[in-house]
Amino acid sequence: xxxxxxxxxxxxxxxxxxxxxxxxxxxxxxxxxxxxxxxxxxxxxxxxxxxxxxxxxxxxxxxxxxxxxxxxxxxxxxxxxxxxxxxxxxxxxxxxxxxxxxxxxxxxxxxxxxxxxxxxxxxxxxxxxxxxxxxxxxxxxxxxxxxxxxxxxxxxxxxxxxxxxxxxxxxxxxxxxxxxxxxxxxxxxxxxxxxxxxxxxxxxxxxxxxxxxxxxxxxxxxxxxxxxxxxxxxxxxxxxxxxxxxxxxxxxxxxxxxxxxxxxxxxxxxxxxxxxxxxxxxxxxxxxxxxxxxxxxxxxxxxxxxxxxx
Numbered sequence: 374x375x376x377x378x379x380x381x382x383x384x385x386x387x388x389x390x391x392x393x394x395x396x397x398x399x400x401x402x403x404x405x406x407x408x409x410x411x412x413x414x415x416x417x418x419x420x421x422x423x424x425x426x427x428x429x430x431x432x433x434x435x436x437x438x439x440x441x442x443x444x445x446x447x448x449x450x451x452x453x454x455x456x457x458x459x460x461x462x463x464x465x466x467x468x469x470x471x472x473x474x475x476x477x478x479x480x481x482x483x484x485x486x487x488x489x490x491x492x493x494x495x496x497x498x499x500x501x502x503x504x505x506x507x508x509x510x511x512x513x514x515x516x517x518x519x520x521x522x523x524x525x526x527x528x529x530x531x532x533x534x535x536x537x538x539x540x541x542x543x544x545x546x547x548x549x550x551x552x553x554x555x556x557x558x559x560x561x562x563x564x565x566x567x568x569x570x571x572x573x574x575x576x577x578x579x580x581x582x583x584x585x586x587x588x589x590x591x592x593x594x595x596x597x598x599x600x601x602x603x604x605x606x607x608x609x610x611x612x613x614x615x616x617x618x619x620x621x622x623x624x625x626x627x628x629x630x631x632x633x634x635x636x637x638x639x640x641x642x643x644x645x646x647x648x649x650x651x652x653x654x655x656x657x658x659x660x661x662x663x664x665x666x667x668x669x670x671x672x673x674x675x676x677x678x679x680x681x682x683x
Contacts, residue, residue, distance in 0.1 A: 420460040422525060425472055428479060429464070432471035439467040439474075456601050457530035459576060473522045480518025536573045538604050542635050544574055545610065549628040558591070558614075558624060577602060592618060606635050 439448065444467075452466040464472075544565060551561035562578055569575050577598055584594040592615050599611035610631050617627040 420458075420529075421463045424476075424479075424521065425464065428472045428475050429468060431475055432468050435471035435474060436467050439470040444470065451526075453603075454526050454530050457534055457603065458526055459533050459573060460529070469522065469526065476522050477515060477519040480515045483514075483518075533573045534602065534604055537577065537602060538606055538639075540572065540574045541606055541610070542632060542639065544569070544578075545628055545632040545635060549625055549632060552628060553625040559585070606638060609634065 438444075447470055448466045451469045452461075455461050455464060455466060455469060547565050547568070548561050551564050552558065556564060559582070562582060566575055566578055566582075580601075581594045581598045584597060585591055589597075595611040595615055599608045602608075613627050613631050614624070616622070617624055
């Protein structure tokens with residue numbers, strides 16, 4: 374038997390056995406994590422991405438670290454974002470901080486596994502050579518994994534708050550009609566929730582009703598709603614309703630004034646965005662569109678001049 378052929382075959386066999394052992398260990402570990410996930414109903418929440426669900430079982434030993442007072446600021450900021458995103462039932466602030474810490478490690482581990490998988494069997498030459506381009510790609514993927522949790526949570530919170538502000542005028546109109554038709558405030562809120570689909574603003578109203586049913590006063594529940602959302606339109610509405618309740622002013626008239634103010638703010642915001650559009654489009658226009666237009670218009674002329682001379 375040729376000794377030179379034994380070494381590559383043995384290396385390939387060892388590599389295959391190592392890969393099989395690693396796959397078996399990963400499958401066993403993920404079965405354990407799946408059992409934990411089934412035991413913890415929060416892991417089945419549809420509001421969090423798969424990347425978070427995969428890392429959540431690994432955060433157990435990091436949670437005591439992120440519960441320390443030194444992380445109070447980061448934990449409070451994460452809690453506010455989580456509440457604004459509407460996923461407080463799915464993930465805790467310290468769990469999110471642990472996911473942020475684990476995300477770069479997970480990204481680096483995936484890159485190492487990818488590099489090992491792409492090694493050619495029985496050869497020292499990798500299918501994914503460590504060139505400058507590939508190194509830059511690996512670094513970009515590593516940084517993407519590091520910033521993904523915070524970016525996703527920020528985007529989720531912004532989208533949910535935008536949906537609440539967009540639906541607010543219609544909710545105020547329905548609330549005004551219900552109050553002027555003779556319903557009290559609580560019955561009007563329930564009437565709106567029955568007629569509206571399950572969206573962000575319905576979830577906030579449902580939470581407000583639940584707090585009132587659990588013993589909080591209506592003013593406290595409205596203050597908590599304003600604190601959770603934090604948008605000027607919602608804060609102004611809740612403040613006006615609290616003041617009307619304290620001074621005995623008609624809720625119908627207060628709601629009509631708030632409806633006009635919300636629509637005015639919405640119109641002003643649309644005008645502001647329209648005025649900012651030309652400035653925002655200037656950069657892509659100069660960097661991408663103008664060069665392409667100049668190449669199309671001047672390209673044939675330059676080619677003719679280079680071919681025939683000036």
